[in-house]
Amino acid sequence: MRTHTMPATTITVLVPSHRRPRELRRCLSQVVGQLAEGDELLVVHRDGDEETSAAAAGAWADTVLVPVTESGVWVALAAGVRAARCDVVAFLDDDAIPMDGWLDAIRRHMRDPSTGAVGGPILNFRGVRTSNSFFSGERVTWATRSSRLHSRLHQLPAHRRVDEVDFLPGSNMAVRRPLLDLDRHPMINMAPSWEWRVGLDVKRRGFRIVYDSDIKVEHHPAPRELSRTDQERIARDVGYSMVAIAGTGLRGTRRFQSLAWWMLMGSRESPGLLLAPAAVLAGRTSPRAWRGALHGRVLGLASACRTRGRV
The missing domain is CATH 3.90.550.10 (Spore Coat Polysaccharide Biosynthesis Protein SpsA; Chain A)
Structure with missing residues (x-):
C-alpha cells in the first residue's frame, strides 16, 4: 500500500x-x-x-x-x-x-x-x-x-x-x-x-x-407502502446501478462474472433475465417491475460502455 x-x-x-x-x-x-x-x-x-x-x-x-x-x-x-x-x-x-x-x-x-x-x-x-x-x-x-x-x-x-x-x-x-x-x-x-x-x-x-x-x-424510516410504480422504479434503479458499477469499477474476469450475474440472475427487488419469469409466476414481482429491471440493465450497460477506460 x-x-x-x-x-x-x-x-x-x-x-x-x-x-x-x-x-x-x-x-x-x-x-x-x-x-x-x-x-x-x-x-x-x-x-x-x-x-x-x-x-x-x-x-x-x-x-x-x-x-x-x-x-x-x-x-x-x-x-x-x-x-x-x-x-x-x-x-x-x-x-x-x-x-x-x-x-x-x-x-x-x-x-x-x-x-x-x-x-x-x-x-x-x-x-x-x-x-x-x-x-x-x-x-x-x-x-x-x-x-x-x-x-x-x-x-x-x-x-x-x-x-x-x-x-x-x-x-x-x-x-x-x-x-x-x-x-x-x-x-x-x-x-x-x-x-x-x-x-x-x-x-x-x-x-x-x-x-x-x-x-x-x-x-427511523417512515412506514410506506410501495406502489407498482415504486416497485418498477426500484427494479430499474437497482438494475442500472449494479450493472453500471460492475461495468466501470471491476476489471477482467470479475467484470464478466459480475455483469453475467446481474444480467441473468439479479436480486429479488430487481430480477434478471433468468430469475424474472420464475419470480413473476411465483408472485414475488410484477411484469412492470420486470420491465423496469430490464430497462435499468440496458441503461447500465450503455453507461458502462460510455465510461469504460476512464475509471
Missing part, C-alpha cells in the same frame, strides 16, 4: 432532506453538539422547499444550505460534495440520529492517513428497534466473485468490531473529500448500492475502508 500524507482535521456533515422538517430537526440537534471548530454542517434541499431550509437554519445558525433544482438523492449528494469545504465528508440521512461520540470516532479514525473511508452500523427503528440480531466471527461486508453484495451493516456484532471492509452504508459513512467524485458516473434517482461504487473508488486508489461498530446511528 502506498504512503499517504492526508491526515484529516475537519469534517463536513452532509444531510440531504426534502419536506421532512420534524425528522431533520431531530437529526441536526444530535449533530450540532458534536461539531468541532472548523467543521461544517451542510443541508441539501430542493429549491423552493422553505420548510426544510427553515428547519435547518433553526437547528444551527451556521448551517450551509445548498438548493438543488432536480429531484433524486444522487443529485443532492453530488451537489453537497461539490459544496463541501472540509477534509472529510460524513453522509447522514435526515431520518437518522447519530449516537453520542459519532463524529469524534470518525475523526479519530481519519487521523490515520491510510484510511480513506470509515463508518459503522445502522440500527433500524419502527417504533421499536428492528436491528435486533447479533453476529460473531463473520465478515461484516464483502462482494462475492459474482459481486452479489453481502452485509451485516444493519446488525450488531456480539462484541465491538473494528474491521477493514469492502463498503459501508451510505447513510453512516465518512469519506475523504478528494476521493469523492460523484459526478463521474451519474446514477439514477436513489442509486441503490452507490456506497459500493464509492468503496471501489476508495480501494482502487489504495486507501482502507474501516468499519467500527461504535460508530452507530439510529434510523
